[in-house]
Amino acid sequence: MLLPRDSRTFRLAPGTERELEGVLFVGRTLVFLFLGSVAFAGLTIIIGLIHLARDLVSLIQYVDPASRLENALNLPPALAFDGIWFQFALYYFFVVVPAGILILLLWHFLVRNRPTPWKRPAALDASRVTAAVVLTAYNDEASIGSAVDEFKDRPQVREVIVVDNNSRDRTSEVAAAHGATVVRETQQGYGHACIAGMRYALRNTTDEVIVLCEGDMTFYGDDLAKFLPYMADVDMVVGTRNTRTLTRTGSQMDWFMAWGNLFLAIMIRLRYWDWSFLGRVQLTDVGCTYRAIRRESLARIIDRLTVGSHHFSPHMILVALREYSAVTEVPIKFRARVGESKGAGGSRRRAIGVGLTMVASIALH
Numbered sequence: 001m002l003l004p005r006d007s008r009t010f011r012l013a014p015g016t017e018r019e020l021e022g023v024l025f026v027g028r029t030l031v032f033l034f035l036g037s038v039a040f041a042g043l044t045i046i047i048g049l050i051h052l053a054r055d056l057v058s059l060i061q062y063v064d065p066a067s068r069l070e071n072a073l074n075l076p077p078a079l080a081f082d083g084i085w086f087q088f089a090l091y092y093f094f095v096v097v098p099a100g101i102l103i104l105l106l107w108h109f110l111v112r113n114r115p116t117p118w119k120r121p122a123a124l125d126a127s128r129v130t131a132a133v134v135l136t137a138y139n140d141e142a143s144i145g146s147a148v149d150e151f152k153d154r155p156q157v158r159e160v161i162v163v164d165n166n167s168r169d170r171t172s173e174v175a176a177a178h179g180a181t182v183v184r185e186t187q188q189g190y191g192h193a194c195i196a197g198m199r200y201a202l203r204n205t206t207d208e209v210i211v212l213c214e215g216d217m218t219f220y221g222d223d224l225a226k227f228l229p230y231m232a233d234v235d236m237v238v239g240t241r242n243t244r245t246l247t248r249t250g251s252q253m254d255w256f257m258a259w260g261n262l263f264l265a266i267m268i269r270l271r272y273w274d275w276s277f278l279g280r281v282q283l284t285d286v287g288c289t290y291r292a293i294r295r296e297s298l299a300r301i302i303d304r305l306t307v308g309s310h311h312f313s314p315h316m317i318l319v320a321l322r323e324y325s326a327v328t329e330v331p332i333k334f335r336a337r338v339g340e341s342k343g344a345g346g347s348r349r350r351a352i353g354v355g356l357t358m359v360a361s362i363a364l365h
Contacts, residue, residue, distance in 0.1 A: 024322075026104055026107065026108075026273050027270060027271040027272050027273050028271070028363070029100060029104060030104070030270040030271070030273055031267055031270050031271050031362065031363050032363065033096075033097055033100050033101075034266070034267065034270055035267075035359070035363065036092065036096075036097075037092075037093070037097060040088075040089045040092050040093065041089075043085070044085070044086065044089045047085060047086075105275075108275050120233065120326060121233070121234065121235050121294065121297070121325075121326055123232070124208065124231055124232050124294070125232070126228050126229050126230075126231050126232040129156060129207075129208045129209050129228055129231060130156055130157075130158050130207045130208060130209070131154075131156050131157050131158070131207050131208075131209040131210065131211050131224065131228070131292065132157070132158060132159045132160075132161060132201045132205040132207040132209075132210050132211070133151045133157050133159070133160045133161065133211040133213060133224075134161045134163060134194070134197035134198055134200075134201055134210065134211065134212050134213070135147055135148065135151070135160065135161065135162045135163065135175075135180070135197075135213055135214060135215040136163050136165065136190060136193040136194055136197065136212075136213075136214050136215060136289070137162050137163060137164055137165065137167060137171050137175065137193075137214075137215035137216075138164075138165045138166065138167055138171070138193070139167045139168060139169050139171060139339070139340075140167070140169075140171050140215045140216055140338075140339060141167070141169040141170045141171050141174050142338050142339050143215060143216050143217040143337070143338035143339055144162060144171050144174050144175045144178075144180075144215040145174045145175070145177070145178045146217055146338075147213075147214075147215040147216070147217050147221075148160050148162065148175055148178040148179065148180045148215070149178055149221075150220065150221030150222070151211075151213075151221045151224070152178070152179055152180075153221065154221055154222070154224050154225075156224065156228060157211075157224070158205070158207055159181060159201075159205055159207070160179070160180045160181070161180065161181045161182075161183055161197055161200055161201055162175035162180040162181070162182050162183070162215060163183050163184075163185050163193040163194075163196055163197040163200075164182055164183070164184050164185070165185050165188060165189070165190075165192065165193040166184075166185075166186060166188055171215075172184070175215070181200075181204075183196060183197060183200045185197075187308060189308035189309045189310075190308075190309065190310050190312055191305075191307045191308040191309055191310070191311075191312030191315070192308040194212060194289075194305075194312055194316075195302070195305050195308070195312075197212070198210060198212065198298055198302060198305075199302060201298075202295065202298060202299055202302060207295065208231075208294065208295055209227075209228065209231055209292050209293070209294060209295065210292070210293055210294075210295060210298055211224060211227070211290075211291070211292045212289060212290070212291050212292075212293070213289055213290045213291075214289050214290075216337040216338055216339060217335070217337060217338045218251065218252075218334060218335055218336070218337040219239070219289070219290045219332065219333075219334065219335075220332070220333045220335070223239070223290070223332045223333055224292075226330045226331075226332065227239075227291075227292040227330060228292065230328055230330060231292060231294060233326070233328075234325075234326040234327060234328045235293065235294050235297035235320065235325035235326045235327065236291060236292065236293040236294070236297060236317075236320050236325055236326075236327045236328075237291060237292045237293075237327075237328055237329070237330055238283070238285075238288060238290075238291045238317065238327060238328070238329050238330075239285070239288045239289075239290035239291060239329070239330060239331075239332040240283070240284045240285035240288055240329050240330065240331050240332065241253045241258075241261075241285050241288050241332065241334040242258050242261060242262060242284040242285045242331075243331040243332075246331055246332065246333045246334065247333075247334050248333065248334060248335040248336065249336075250335070250336035251334045251335055251336050251337075252336075252337065253334055256348065256351065257287075257351065260351070260355050261284070261285045261286055261287050261288075262284055262285070264286045264287075264314060264355070264358050264359065264362065265283035265284050265285060265286050267359065267362045267363070268281065268283055268286060268314065268317060268318065268321075268362055269281065269282070269283060271318070271321075271362055271363075271365065272321045280321060280327075281317070281321060281327045281328065281329070282328070282329060283317070283329055284329065285329070286313060286314040286317060286358065287313050287314070287358075288313065288332070289313060290332055291316075293320075297320070297325050300323055300325075301316075301319050301320055301323050301325070304319045304322075304323070305319060307361070309357075310354045310357075311354055311357045311358045311361055314358050314361065314362060315361060315365075318361070318362065318365045322365070
């Protein structure tokens with residue numbers, strides 16, 4: 001049972017904390033079992049491939065001893081712990097994982113008749129809803145004007161807010177010339193820009209829905225029409241770029257980004273597990289900026305948003321889920337950006353670093 005949701009000082013009703021701790025315990029256990037399985041499987045495959053290569057080299061040398069292929073290929077010598085490793089792997093997959101799942105299943109059946117604290121949000125007439133749009137921007141002079149225009153053309157949008165995060169070009173001037181309200185955020189970082197823009201929208205607009213997006217033209221303003229109908233039933237709608245038929249040629253959503261985001265989405269589904277629907281939220285993309293959230297729902301979580309860097313997007317989802325917000329996902333179009341990428345899509349090394357930070361934040365949340 002929840003307290004009324006129209007207060008910024010939202011608190012869980014008495015007794016609900018125990019339910020939350022149970023959800024978090026199950027989710028944390030599943031996440032660590034999942035990560036352990038991936039690690040054991042990956043290292044076992046690598047060790048197995050090394051053994052296979054060594055056996056093939058030995059076979060070739062047996063046929064032609066003068067070939068000296070082992071030295072030519074610089075294969076590592078046999079590892080002393082190989083046999084021990086495979087024993088650990090078998091123990092993990094056939095003892096630890098089944099035992100962990102069995103314990104969680106028993107816990108589920110013991111508590112399944114208790115009232116759940118997850119509740120549907122209050123009714124909202126999506127056909128009459130209005131929205132304030134927050135666009136983050138950093139050196140986006142070439143794209144920000146068109147991005148503002150796309151959202152201002154939507155009939156539900158009453159104001160577009162551009163957050164200039166220390167741009168060194170004319171981003172602010174171009175945004176203002178196209179009718180946007182410009183907010184400057186001096187703390188460098190994507191998360192800082194998002195939080196600053198949403199805080200401004202809470203304090204200075206009255207719209208029922210606040211939309212978060214980027215000013216680099218990777219997203220489409222007309223996709224807003226996909227978000228708003230769901231606002232009648234949920235607190236937050238998150239876009240997914242993991243739909244092949246909606247991804248445009250030249251976008252940053254290649255196999256690496258798609259698989260990486262899906263991997264992280266599986267972790268969040270495990271983190272907030274639901275046995276009936278394979279996760280409290282059915283996610284496929286955690287890094288998508290494009291999202292819409294109810295005003296009262298954002299007011300409830302804004303002070304708990306603390307990540308200022310590139311892993312802000314999954315952080316916001318995790319905070320919303322922990323506050324019992326109802327979250328869903330909608331497929332959106334995704335195109336090549338205008339200008340240089342400043343986020344994870346700019347380089348593989350940066351993407352891996354951001355991804356590992358996201359893994360840690362999800363597992364330890």
